[in-house]
Amino acid sequence: xxxxxxxxxxxxxxxxxxxxxxxxxxxxxxxxxxxxxxxxxxxxxxxxxxxxxxxxxxxxxxxxxxxxxxxxxxxxxxxxxxxxxxxxxxxxxxxxxxxxxxxxxxxxxxxxxxxxxxxxxxxxxxxxxxxxxxxxxxxxxxxxxxxxxxxxxxxxxxxxxxxxxxxxxxxxxxxxxxxxxxxxxxxxxxxxx
Numbered sequence: 563x564x565x566x567x568x569x570x571x572x573x574x575x576x577x578x579x580x581x582x583x584x585x586x587x588x589x590x591x592x593x594x595x596x597x598x599x600x601x602x603x604x605x606x607x608x609x610x611x612x613x614x615x616x617x618x619x620x621x622x623x624x625x626x627x628x629x630x631x632x633x634x635x636x637x638x639x640x641x642x643x644x645x646x647x648x649x650x651x652x653x654x655x656x657x658x659x660x661x662x663x664x665x666x667x668x669x670x671x672x673x674x675x676x677x678x679x680x681x682x683x684x685x686x687x688x689x690x691x692x693x694x695x696x697x698x699x700x701x702x703x704x705x706x707x708x709x710x711x712x713x714x715x716x717x718x719x720x721x722x723x724x725x726x727x728x729x730x731x732x733x734x735x736x737x738x739x740x741x742x743x744x745x746x747x748x749x750x751x752x753x754x755x
Contacts, residue, residue: 611654611681612661618650618677625674630688632670636660639668639688648675648684655681664689 610616628646630639636659637652644652658681659665667689675684 608651608654611651612657615680615682616650617680618648620678622677625676628673628675630668630670630673634668634670636665643675643684646675648677648679649681655684658682658685 626646626648628642628648630642634642636656639659640649640652640655643649643655649655659668662685664685669688669690673687675687679687
């Protein structure tokens, strides 16, 4: 009987070892899959932030002061912006500085920046494209002239059309008078008839 118990115990131990081996193998496989998913997610988010223009927090309209020292590297500048809370990822900013080739254009100084600013806005400011101390004014839309506007109708008299033709024309009327006088007289003569 002791041999049959020993054989049963051996078989049970073997089954447990096999089950433990497969459980460990399954655990390792799941862990590897989770690592791949995390790596893909992280790399996708990084690439998205590098090639898309996003802000850290669009709703945060507060401003912080960031001091950039002369002769700072892209890594130092990115770290300063990250430490101030302006950008979400300092490595994304480093990549954007290198991709846009603006490393040599970044100017030392004190800047007022906000987490609601996109990466491109921050880069424009620190390269001197936009000063944060100035209000940005959007020009008003001007009315566009159409063919039927009275200001666009030209006088097609002997003197020439409008102001005498294309820019750079040296047209001189035959009688030596002013070009606009001839146009006015022709218009007045026709109106009198």
